[in-house]
Structures are given as C-alpha cells and as structure tokens.
Amino acid sequence: MSGRARRYMSKRDRACDSCRARKAACRIDRAPPCYLCTLHGKECTFLQPTSRPRQNFTEATSSRISQHTEMSPRAELPGVSPVGDSVHYDILMSIDGSGVDHSVATAPGEFHDFFDGAGVSLPNGFGDGTWPTGFSPGSFIYPSPRLPGTGPSEDGGSSQAACLLLPMQEANSSICLDTQGAMTPQLIGSSGDMDPLLMNHYQYDTSGAFHFKNLNIQSISSGNDPTQFLLSKPSIFTASREENGCNNVSAFELRQELESLVPGDIGLRLISLFERIVAPNYPILGPPGQLDTSTSPPYLLAGVYLIVEPFTKFDERLCIDLAYDKPSTVALYEVINKALPYEIHAPKLCVVQTMLLLAIRPYPNPIVLDSGFKWSQFATLIACAHTLGLHLDPKSWRIPPWQIAQRRCLSYFIYSTDKWLALSLGRPPLLHYDNWLVTGPSQDDLPASGLDPVAWTNIMKRAKLDSLLDRVLTTLYSPRAINTICTDYEKTIALTGPLLEELFSSHRPVSASSTDLRSSNRGRPMGLEKTLEMNYHYIHLSICRAILRPFLQRTVETPNETEYIMAREQARIRAETCISAAAEFIHELRPEDLEALWPAWSATAFSSICFQILHMAASSVDRGEADKWVACLHKVRRDMRLKADILPCLHLGLLRIDSIFWKGINNVFHLEEHVRQAFASDLSVGRPLGKAGSAK
Numbered sequence: 240m241s242g243r244a245r246r247y248m249s250k251r252d253r254a255c256d257s258c259r260a261r262k263a264a265c266r267i268d269r270a271p272p273c274y275l276c277t278l279h280g281k282e283c284t285f286l287q288p289t290s291r292p293r294q295n296f297t298e299a300t301s302s303r304i305s306q307h308t309e310m311s312p313r314a315e316l317p318g319v320s321p322v323g324d325s326v327h328y329d330i331l332m333s334i335d336g337s338g339v340d341h342s343v344a345t346a347p348g349e350f351h352d353f354f355d356g357a358g359v360s361l362p363n364g365f366g367d368g369t370w371p372t373g374f375s376p377g378s379f380i381y382p383s384p385r386l387p388g389t390g391p392s393e394d395g396g397s398s399q400a401a402c403l404l405l406p407m408q409e410a411n412s413s414i415c416l417d418t419q420g421a422m423t424p425q426l427i428g429s430s431g432d433m434d435p436l437l438m439n440h441y442q443y444d445t446s447g448a449f450h451f452k453n454l455n456i457q458s459i460s461s462g463n464d465p466t467q468f469l470l471s472k473p474s475i476f477t478a479s480r481e482e483n484g485c486n487n488v489s490a491f492e493l494r495q496e497l498e499s500l501v502p503g504d505i506g507l508r509l510i511s512l513f514e515r516i517v518a519p520n521y522p523i524l525g526p527p528g529q530l531d532t533s534t535s536p537p538y539l540l541a542g543v544y545l546i547v548e549p550f551t552k553f554d555e556r557l558c559i560d561l562a563y564d565k566p567s568t569v570a571l572y573e574v575i576n577k578a579l580p581y582e583i584h585a586p587k588l589c590v591v592q593t594m595l596l597l598a599i600r601p602y603p604n605p606i607v608l609d610s611g612f613k614w615s616q617f618a619t620l621i622a623c624a625h626t627l628g629l630h631l632d633p634k635s636w637r638i639p640p641w642q643i644a645q646r647r648c649l650s651y652f653i654y655s656t657d658k659w660l661a662l663s664l665g666r667p668p669l670l671h672y673d674n675w676l677v678t679g680p681s682q683d684d685l686p687a688s689g690l691d692p693v694a695w696t697n698i699m700k701r702a703k704l705d706s707l708l709d710r711v712l713t714t715l716y717s718p719r720a721i722n723t724i725c726t727d728y729e730k731t732i733a734l735t736g737p738l739l740e741e742l743f744s745s746h747r748p749v750s751a752s753s754t755d756l757r758s759s760n761r762g763r764p765m766g767l768e769k770t771l772e773m774n775y776h777y778i779h780l781s782i783c784r785a786i787l788r789p790f791l792q793r794t795v796e797t798p799n800e801t802e803y804i805m806a807r808e809q810a811r812i813r814a815e816t817c818i819s820a821a822a823e824f825i826h827e828l829r830p831e832d833l834e835a836l837w838p839a840w841s842a843t844a845f846s847s848i849c850f851q852i853l854h855m856a857a858s859s860v861d862r863g864e865a866d867k868w869v870a871c872l873h874k875v876r877r878d879m880r881l882k883a884d885i886l887p888c889l890h891l892g893l894l895r896i897d898s899i900f901w902k903g904i905n906n907v908f909h910l911e912e913h914v915r916q917a918f919a920s921d922l923s924v925g926r927p928l929g930k931a932g933s934a935k
Contacts, residue, residue, distance in 0.1 A: 770838075
C-alpha cells in the first residue's frame with residue numbers, strides 16, 4: 240500500500256468503532272488514532288465485534304503474505320526496536336497502516352488460538368520469543384489484529400476473553416516488557432501494599448500475566464525475590480492528568496511541529512552526528528540506526544537535536560545549512576515540554592532516555608550554572624527510573640536479552656550521571672549504592688551499546704572511576720562525614736590514602752605522546768580517553784581538597800605541632816602535584832577536544848581547578864609560595880582565555896575567576912600581607928590590587 244493514509248473504505252483494513260458507527264471513512268496515518276478521532280478528540284478503539292465471518296487461516300495468510308511481498312520497502316517495518324518505545328509513543332507502538340502488529344517478538348493470542356484449536360503445534364522458536372530461520376516478527380500478517388484494550392465482560396470479571404489482551408507466550412518464555420505499546424509497566428515495590436510474595440501465588444496465564452478490568456499484573460521473575468509489574472491502560476491516568484493540566488498532544492501534531500523546525504533530511508544528519516559524538520560516551524539509545532525521524536517519539540528526537548546542536552560545525556553539510564538559520568532551541572524544548580508532563584504519569588523508557596539526554600546536555604548559557612533546574616530535572620528522571628524498575632538488575636528476568644542489556648546500560652548511565660552532577664553542583668547524590676543495583680556495565684551489555692570493543696573498554700574504565708567517585712562523595716563530602724572529619728587531619732589522611740592509591744592504580748592520564756594514536760583511531764576511542772582524563776583530574780582534585788580541609792580551619796587543635804606541620808606540608812605537596820597535572824591538561828587542550836569535553840559537569844571541573852589554585856595562593860605560608868601560585872593562576876587564566884572560543888566548557892571558570900580580579904582581590908578576600916604583595920607584584924594581569932572596576 241502506498242501513500243500516508245490507508246485507502247478509503249478498504250475491505251482489508253477494519254475501520255475503528257467510531258467511524259463504523261458514523262459509516263465514515265477511517266483514515267489512519269500509519270497507526271491509530273484515525274483522522275476523525277483525532278479531530279473530534281475521541282478514543283480510537285477497535286473493540287466492537289465485526290459481523291464478517293472469520294476467513295480461513297490458510298487463505299488469509301497466503302493472500303496477505305503475497306500482498307506483503309508486493310509492498311514497497313518503505314512500507315516494511317522492523318521488529319522490536321531497542322530504543323525505548325521508539326514508535327508512536329501514544330498508541331500501540333508499531334501497528335502499521337494495514338493493522339499489522341510488530342510491537343512484540345512473539346505472535347499474538349489469535350495466532351496461538353488458531354493452532355491450539357486446529358491441533359497444530361507451533362514451530363520451534365515461536366513460543367520462546369525467538370523466530371525460526373527465515374522468519375521474523377514482520378513475516379506474518381495476523382488475522383483480526385486487535386489493540387491491547389478490549390472491553391470488560393458484562394459481569395465485570397477478569398475472564399481471559401474480557402481482559403486486556405497481551406501477547407500469549409509459552410511458559411518460561413521471555414516477555415517483551417518495554418514494548419507493550421500503550422500499556423505502561425510500573426514496578427510493584429517490595430514494601431508497597433501489594434506484597435510481591437503474595438502475588439507470586441497468583442494464577443498467571445502462560446504469558447505470566449494476571450488480568451483485571453483496567454490493568455494486568457505481569458510477573459517477570461519468581462522465586463525468593465519475585466518481581467512483578469503493573470501494566471495499565473492509559474485511561475487510568477486521565478483524571479490525574481486533567482487535574483494537573485496535562486494536555487495530550489498527539490504524536491502526529493508533535494511530529495509535524497518538529498518537522499517544521501527540523502526537516503527530515505537535516506534530522507537524519509543530526510542523528511548521524513549524535514551517533515558519532517554523543518553515543519560513544521553515552522550509548523543509551525542502542526546500536527546506530529535505531530533512531531528514525533518518522534517513527535521515534537518526537538520528544539526523544541528533540542532531545543537528540545538539542546544535545547548535538549553545539550557540534551553542527553563538524554558536519555560538512557550542517558555547517559552550511561545551519562550557519563545562519565539554526566533550529567530554535569526554545570522551540571525544540573517546547574516540543575519536549577508539551578509531551579513530558581503528560582508522559583511522566585506513565586513513563587516509558589523513551590521518557591527516561593530523553594530526560595537523561597537533557598541532564599547531561601551542556602548548559603545552554605555556558606556562563607550560567609542553572610543548578611536548581613538541572614538538579615530538579617534529574618530528580619524527576621530518577622523518579623521515572625524507579626517507576627520502571629531501573630534500580631534493579633534485570634539479569635534474572637524473563638525478558639529478551641536485548642532488553643536486559645538495554646535496561647542495564649541505561650541504569651548504569653543514570654547512576655554515573657548522578658555522581659558527576661552531585662560533584663559538580665555540590666549536592667549529596669540522589670542515588671545510594673545499596674538502592675541501585677547496576678552501578679557498572681559488563682561485557683554482556685556490549686551488544687546493546689553498538690560500540691566497538693575498544694570504546695566499550697573505556698566505558699568499563701569510566702565505571703571504575705564512577706565507583707571511586709561514589710566513595711569519595713560518601714566518605715569525604717557527605718554532610719555527616721564533613722561534620723566528623725573536617726577538623727581531624729589524621730582521620731582525613733587515613734581515609735584519603737586508600738582512595739588515592741585506588742585512583743592511581745585504576746587510571747593514568749593519557750600523555751601528550753598519544754596524540755598520533757588519536758588520529759589513527761579517527762578520534763573515537765581517544766575521545767573517550769580524553770573524557771577519562773578529565774574525570775581523573777576532577778576526582779584527584781576533589782580528594783586533595785578534602786586533604787587540605789583540616790589545615791584550612793582556624794579552630795583546629797594541634798596537640799603535636801611538629802606532626803601537624805609535616806602533615807600540612809605533605810598535603811600541600813600532594814595538592815601541588817594534582818594542580819600542576821590539571822594545569823598541564825588545560826594547556827594541552829585542542830579544538831577537537833570539544834567532542835569529548837561537553838557534558839554539563841565539564842564546566843565546573845575547569846572552574847574548580849581555577850578556584851583551587853586561587854585557594855592555594857590565598858593560603859600560602861610565605862611570599863615564595865604565594866608568588867608561585869599567583870604565577871600559576873595567571874598562566875591557567877591565559878590558557879583558558881586563548882581556548883575559550885573553541886571550548887565553551889571553559890567559559891564558566893574563566894568568567895568566575897576573572898570577576899574576582901575585576902572586583903579587586905583586596906575587595907573580595909581577607910589576605911595576609913605576603914599574599915597581598917604577591918598579587919600586587921604582578922600588575923600585568925587583571926586590575927591593580929584593591930581597585931575595582933566600574934559597576935556593571
């Protein structure tokens with residue numbers, strides 16, 4: 240079938256209930272809702288029985304398979320997509336224009352019912368979520384396709400005929416949990432009112448589901464620690480959405496709005512740019528090729544377009560097409576804001592993927608740290624992740640392997656982002672190790688990422704740094720830890736020693752001599768290496784700041800003056816080693832490093848380096864040390880000023896440290912005389928000591 244809408248009064252395609260009642264043409268653009276239901280704001284359903292007698296299965300399948308082979312390649316739909324619910328998020332995910340359901344990896348109930356009634360057994364593979372050689376989920380055209388939402392029985396019971404239809408599967412087969420179309424899975428927690436141990440005794444059907452009127456309970460893991468999800472109809476959340484003023488903007492309208500901002504050909508190039516620059520660092524959308532401008536949720540596409548906007552200069556066509564007329568980031572964000580408030584009532588994986596892209600995205604204004612909004616936005620993401628059970632490890636669940644890998648990969652990057660955002664914003668992490676089971680990837684997750692083994696090895700290295708950062712935040716920067724050790728230098732040294740040893744043993748910065756290797760690998764693995772190097776310096780700096788903390792307190796008790804002085808000198812030597820390496824890292828930055836140093840916390844990493852140098856200068860014990868740190872600070876400021884135009888992540892730190900010199904050092908800090916003299920001796924950089932600029 241060609242064209243966007245199906246043929247008028249098609250005998251092959253059943254009209255929806257509303258159009259049948261009106262005796263009107265039911266025009267559907269790829270998938271429900273139809274044009275008239277969208278126009279009148281009605282629910283597009285296919286619940287009423289047809290008077291047409293059931294066609295013989297052999298005739299139906301043979302005729303439809305022949306029709307299927309005659310269809311153009313554009314009309315063929317792939318099987319289940321690993322990109323969340325990446326097809327038509329507000330209806331059955333992948334029912335195409337001819338009513339064919341591709342949303343699950345197993346045949347629907349009618350398919351099994353036919354063979355059961357006829358005494359025919361299914362071929363190997365159909366019952367366990369896999370397909371025999373030569374077959375795929377799109378290879379069959381099933382008779383009487385139905386949406387998952389048939390009406391209840393007259394007596395209001397939960398009989399199989401009256402309940403919500405789910406794909407029927409053999410016992411112990413895999414369940415496509417995240418591809419149930421309009422049905423949304425929500426985890427039943429172990430401490431909630433519905434005890435999973437009690438529900439473990441429910442009389443589940445062969446697909447592991449127990450059906451009620453408006454929802455199903457889906458069991459995906461049994462045994463000592465059973466796991467169940469509630470699969471709910473969208474109508475359940477109608478009252479709550481209306482009360483909160485959440486309007487349901489159809490996918491068709493959002494897609495039209497998005498395409499008016501970003502035409503399809505430009506969108507494809509932006510997706511390609513995403514797969515080249517962002518995906519190697521954050522493979523949260525699966526292997527390349529999963530995103531599609533015509534089927535992926537519009538809000539997910541808008542998130543992809545927003546995060547790659549700074550990199551359009553690296554595309555041979557986009558650097559010209561978007562030179563004077565870039566898509567409005569405000570309008571792109573509006574597409575997301577129209578959808579997400581409605582979607583988070585019943586979130587899907589694509590909602591979490593979109594919000595994670597927004598969390599790691601660089602700040603729209605590189606000199607403004609919008610910490611309040613960023614942290615609140617990320618907290619909402621975590622709430623959605625908990626609803627979907629992403630805090631659990633799905634390895635033992637009865638879901639397909641690709642869904643296990645996809646969920647684990649997404650879980651890890653949420654955990655990682657929590658640690659880095661907490662570090663950069665000075666907040667306690669929202670996630671605790673005991674409450675989040677997937678804190679690092681494994682080799683089994685590699686296929687879902689779409690990365691090559693070398694790039695995946697770097698992801699594994701980053702996971703080790705993430706684990707170390709979690710310990711740093713917990714043992715050195717939690718409010719309780721600060722109250723305990725902020726004035727106790729002995730305890731602080733005892734805690735930081737093992738952390739430094741682990742840091743030095745797990746990762747070494749990439750030397751400048753590896754630049755040639757970067758070009759031979761076309762920047763992909765080395766881009767990840769550059770990210771690892773920045774993470775290394777940031778963690779190292781955070782540990783050294785904690786080591787110095789007891790020696791910067793004015794009320795520290797020093798029972799042994801000699802030991803205290805030696806420990807302070809050792810702490811400052813360690814800090815000098817750390818800062819010198821970080822300053823050299825800044826000095827060696829290149830324009831191509833923009834492809835690696837873009838996550839939101841990159842800006843605060845460089846700002847932290849600047850302020851730590853300033854702190855070392857302000858706390859110097861003599862004039863010689865003060866002169867050394869003042870010179871280091873001016874050198875770093877000069878390097879950052881020269882590179883800031885090509886590396887926006889430097890803007891924040893440069894502006895914040897420059898504003899102190901603009902105000903005048905003496906007008907900002909209480910400084911000892913030798914420190915004042917050190918700053919006053921170098922008048923070639925910044926304003927003279929104590930002289931402020933004109934008010935802005």
